[in-house]
Amino acid sequence: MPCKASRYLIYKKMKSVLVTGCAGFIGSTLSEKLLATGFSVIGIDNFDPFYPRPVKENNLKTCLSNPSFKFYEGDISNALVLNSIKETVHAVVHIAAKAGVRPSIYNPHTYIQANIVGTQNILDWMNKRELKKIIFASSSSVYGNDTLVPFSESANVDHPISPYAFTKKACELLNHTYHYLYNFDIINLRFFTVYGERQRPDLAIHKFVDAISKKQPVTMYGAGDTSRDYTYVQDTVVGITGALNYVSENKNVFEIVNLGNSKPISLKELVETIYELMGEEPNILYEIKQPGDVDVTFADISKARRLFGYNPETSIRDGLQNFIAWYKTQQTEEYR
Numbered sequence: 001m002p003c004k005a006s007r008y009l010i011y012k013k014m015k016s017v018l019v020t021g022c023a024g025f026i027g028s029t030l031s032e033k034l035l036a037t038g039f040s041v042i043g044i045d046n047f048d049p050f051y052p053r054p055v056k057e058n059n060l061k062t063c064l065s066n067p068s069f070k071f072y073e074g075d076i077s078n079a080l081v082l083n084s085i086k087e088t089v090h091a092v093v094h095i096a097a098k099a100g101v102r103p104s105i106y107n108p109h110t111y112i113q114a115n116i117v118g119t120q121n122i123l124d125w126m127n128k129r130e131l132k133k134i135i136f137a138s139s140s141s142v143y144g145n146d147t148l149v150p151f152s153e154s155a156n157v158d159h160p161i162s163p164y165a166f167t168k169k170a171c172e173l174l175n176h177t178y179h180y181l182y183n184f185d186i187i188n189l190r191f192f193t194v195y196g197e198r199q200r201p202d203l204a205i206h207k208f209v210d211a212i213s214k215k216q217p218v219t220m221y222g223a224g225d226t227s228r229d230y231t232y233v234q235d236t237v238v239g240i241t242g243a244l245n246y247v248s249e250n251k252n253v254f255e256i257v258n259l260g261n262s263k264p265i266s267l268k269e270l271v272e273t274i275y276e277l278m279g280e281e282p283n284i285l286y287e288i289k290q291p292g293d294v295d296v297t298f299a300d301i302s303k304a305r306r307l308f309g310y311n312p313e314t315s316i317r318d319g320l321q322n323f324i325a326w327y328k329t330q331q332t333e334e335y336r
């Protein structure tokens with residue numbers, strides 16, 4: 001597997017990585033992993049109020065205690081903030097975004113500002129610094145509702161069904177323009193419903209565990225027959241480092257790569273498994289399906305396997321158990 005064999009090569013070539021969105025769920029988990037592997041990490045985040053700032057400050061605690069981590073608080077949709085970064089950077093993992101499908105329907109402008117204008121600023125800033133290697137956090141949402149499963153990167157994704165999905169597709173296109181015009185090496189990673197410790201509080205697994213632990217009913221949208229390709233965050237992070245490795249070792253790179261688990265499960269099965277793991281009797285409230293929600297996500301991950309040896313190893317049961325254990329530790333934390 002090229003990924004494992006050459007994992008330390010990136011450390012030699014790329015000592016310093018800018019992680020945007022470093023205080024979020026995936027960004028903080030990735031930053032910790034990079035620091036633990038010997039990288040310097042420059043992180044930027046604006047503590048977007050989508051969920052509480054103290055949660056994000058808590059995510060950052062371990063990074064902030066590491067002398068190889070430098071944090072900038074700021075909004076990437078303001079180009080001036082990026083100009084204040086003085087450190088050497090060898091590659092960018094651009095994760096910062098307004099996430100969440102449903103809220104994007106009610107606030108599309110804020111998504112366009114943070115996600116598209118923000119990405120434009122990152123690309124411009126990189127270009128000025130002659131910095132050309134970037135991994136971009138795209139999403140399975142771009143596949144919409146009319147793609148054959150399993151989703152292949154070669155599928156047509158011209159039919160987004162939410163502003164959020166539209167911004168991710170728009171950024172993939174923007175990235176291609178910079179690859180073409182300025183020889184950027186870019187991998188657009190399409191993440192598939194990432195879960196695990198620190199998962200965003202608006203996401204289903206977090207909400208379900210929260211409701212069950214408070215003895216409240218779980219609200220399920222639709223009949224429970226929608227399905228998601230849940231991917232454990234540590235597997236996603238290994239995939240991101242694999243992609244970093246790939247752009248480090250190769251030239252003329254422009255790729256779109258699914259980073260899923262390739263084992264979708266239905267909402268009903270997910271909820272039943274969580275109840276079972278938490279030792280509680282199901283208590284479910286059924287609501288109508290929400291606009292913007294896709295029916296199914298299911299990643300074909302053969303390209304990620306081929307390019308950088310991606311091999312997600314965590315079963316949904318193990319990942320859920322880890323999340324539930326983490327959730328319980330958080331109940332004693334001050335910010336809850």
Ligand SMILES: NC(=O)c1ccc[n+]([C@@H]2O[C@H](COP(=O)([O-])OP(=O)(O)OC[C@H]3O[C@@H](n4cnc5c(N)ncnc54)[C@H](O)[C@@H]3O)[C@@H](O)[C@H]2O)c1
Nearest residue numbers: 021023024025026046047048075076096097139191193194
């Ligand atoms: N979690 C998932 O299941 C999932 C699935 C597909 C794609 N993604 C993408 O992965 C990325 C990370 O997702 P996450 O779940 O960790 O979300 P998150 O909200 O926990 O993290 C995003 C971080 O970006 C920051 N941010 C937002 N706008 C910013 C701005 N204008 N300037 C600076 N920082 C800003 C936020 O404060 C936050 O800390 C996002 O781009 C998201 O669209 C996530």
